[in-house]
Amino acid sequence: MNSKVTGGIKPKHQRLVLLLIALVALIGAGLLAAYALSNQASYFYVPADLAKAPPEQGRAIRLGGMVEKGSLKTRADGVTIDFIVGDGKARIPVRYTGITPDLFVEGSGVVAEGRMEGNTFVADNLLAKHDENYVPRQMGEMTAEQAKQVVAETQ
Amino acid sequence: MHGFANPARFLRLARWMMPLLLVSGLLLSMGAVLYGALIVPPDRLMGDTVRILFIHVPSAWLGMAGWSTIAIASLVELVWRHPLAAIAGRAAAVPGATFTAICLITGSIWARPTWGTWWVWDGRLTSFLVLLFLYFGYIALSGAAQRDMAGGGGGSRITAIFGLVGAINIPIINRSVVWWNSLHQPPSITAGKSAIDGTFLWPLLIAALGFSLVFGGVVLARMRTLLADIQAEARLRRKAMA
Incomplete structure (x- = not known):
């Protein structure tokens, strides 16, 4: 595996940060979608x-x-x-x-x-x-x- | 740094953990399910059909715990490149899918006498069916990645990304009965409070513990099998090269 250290940031930490950003974006998108669905996804009216x-x-x-x-x-x-x-x-x-x-x-x-x-x-x-x-x-x-x-x- | 990067150390641990988990798990879950089927009193409204609770609910928890395992293993694989993480994720998929299927089937059987229907497309039922399909996709993808591994491809990483992205469904399943009106009832057990009477709650928790131990045992067994497969393949390849 390529373990060259670039600019003082370990590749491991770079991956972790990238992944966390991606996860936050994904969860945000999921929550937005769920919020937009809030009326349509209800099974019945009260x-x-x-x-x-x-x-x-x-x-x-x-x-x-x-x-x-x-x-x-x-x-x-x-x-x-x-x-x-x-x-x-x-x-x-x-x-x-x-x-x-x-x-x-x-x-x-x-x-x-x-x-x-x-x-x-x-x-x-x-x-x-x-x-x-x-x-x-x-x-x-x-x-x-x-x-x-x-x-x-x-x- | 990677204590278990060397599979030999993991295999030594798994060798005695696996039978311990499987035997204790099977004893606990069989005891709790039988107690629920034969001894627990009938429910005020549902009568005897409440006995399905002791299979349905632990299966639902384990179906979701299975994907949580996949998601954590995927994260560890992508960030730390831990060699056992990919194997752990793959090992959790089939038992997770099995528990998800058990939950859907028992739920359907339970719904017919209580709700008056086998199936409805409400938020909880639909999101749980999606979980089963996600498992199928993950299993197919990890199978393809395994074949790809011989050619040194990045298929395993794609599987891990799918495992992480699929995890978005877990909070949706959990919140589906709160966000949307659904035929499925809202959660009975919330932080520190239970709307399930103690008579039903204790066998349920013991069944959940038993199911979890069985799940852990099956995952360890499958990890050992997958590691043995990889070793055998590597040996064959070395022989072919020589």
Whole structure:
């Protein structure tokens, strides 16, 4: 290997400095790209987004938030459900016909795929969102602290 | 300066470290995974599917740790030209890719009953799939570099640059659930705090330790194999010259 020392700087240190500059530039570019993506890369809108900038009627979008406690109602046909998705800032009524995932319950997170029809979100598909809490069944209900975290997560 | 530049010294260390890491790692991970599969109580919402946690999460950590190993090895190779660094990076690629694949497969199986879908293109899932493809690219590139080495080419350096550039995906995976709305939940374990109950957390941490030891053992085993390959090739070449 060529170990000639040029101008008092060892080649090793020159390489280290060059590489560090390249790394800083790379990380900067990555962060800029991620920042620019921040809206496009989101998997769903929260109710506050839809309230602020109402989407086109009939355009396919995803809506995510918490299923409001006490809002879940089954219609007479037995397969159509109505519920309200909220994020603490806005509330959107949702209608869905079909089988719901196991984790779909009042007070937990949901992502609905569908479109706005009038003021109602008509969902073609429901995905249940799990929160970051893992609690054994014996402990029963969530603690107040965890419940607060769940709400904070969707905001 | 380079304590381990001479592979003989490294090989002496690896010879007894490798079986130690593999045996202790396999015992710990099997114990923790079995404990998780049979003894841990069901989750409040997910029920029995929570048992996948003890394979899925350690695999995810190791998949990311694998690329971090590649990135550090690449840096050491490029700056200090340490002869073992290139070999370490190459040795970490296949086990890293394996853990990444295990994480994606178990995650998909877990998603079906909990979320109601096998796959979604949200930030976390997509960036983790990209990690798997990066591993494939790295493995292909390092294979080509190895063939190139006989001709004295700079292929190994290109592999190292790819290893460094690919590392940008690691913070993106980590932050994907924070920056963007995603179906995947935000991190359960953040600096000093855990939203995972102790009943689940302890077997999870032991499984993660076990998986890490297995990873270390496999990397050492593969480094020994790669070194033996290089030695055998050099010997053949000397014989051909004589």
